[in-house]
């Protein structure tokens with residue numbers, strides 16, 4: 508699942524490729540926008556907010572924001588005109604064409620077009636964005652501590668507390684902080700330090716094509732998806748368990764020695 512740093516990189520790619528360009532063709536392959544045509548409009552910017560992408564488009568009939576979200580399998584790819592797409596055509600949800608680029612959003616979890624002045628509806632619920640220009644550590648801590656009994660692993664993934672962390676960074680942050688993911692937020696020994704580490708981890712990875720939390724590009728992760736393999740610090744087999752509310756369970760990974768349950 509793409510995390511905040513991947514979405515940030517995607518926003519930069521779209522911004523570089525499309526901003527200031529006239530759309531020569533658009534194709535929205537979702538039922539609610541099937542008849543929408545924005546050709547003749549100009550793309551002004553693409554920004555990320557947490558894991559959401561906002562592409563701003565100025566048309567003759569007003570200013571729009573195309574709101575997209577990668578969810579589990581989504582990706583935006585930019586091709587040259589006529590170039591073969593890197594994912595199957597039937598997965599395309601949005602196609603934005605300019606004179607020299609074709610941006611294709613594949614398997615997007617959200618595709619909606621909002622009048623610009625309603626852009627806030629798409630992202631207003633988000634907590635402070637770890638990679639955003641308005642990052643606010645105190646506000647993120649305040650929001651996390653609103654529910655002190657909640658397991659830290661779950662709270663870190665809640666985008667209304669702070670935005671940008673998915674299942675991978677959650678697991679890696681709990682490990683590097685020596686905290687079992689089931690620990691109540693209010694009992695995490697140094698929550699400020701954990702949140703600072705979160706920002707640092709995303710900042711370090713936002714320019715990288717391949718993510719690493721260990722600093723090593725071959726052994727890239729401490730515990731994420733390493734169940735039953737030896738902990739890189741102590742050798743104890745890494746544990747995995749499904750946690751979270753029914754229907755939205757996620758695999759939680761931890762080292763029982765480095766991250767003892769409290």
Ligand SMILES: [Zn+2]
Pocket residue numbers: 738739740741742743762763764765766
């Ligand atoms: Zn360990």
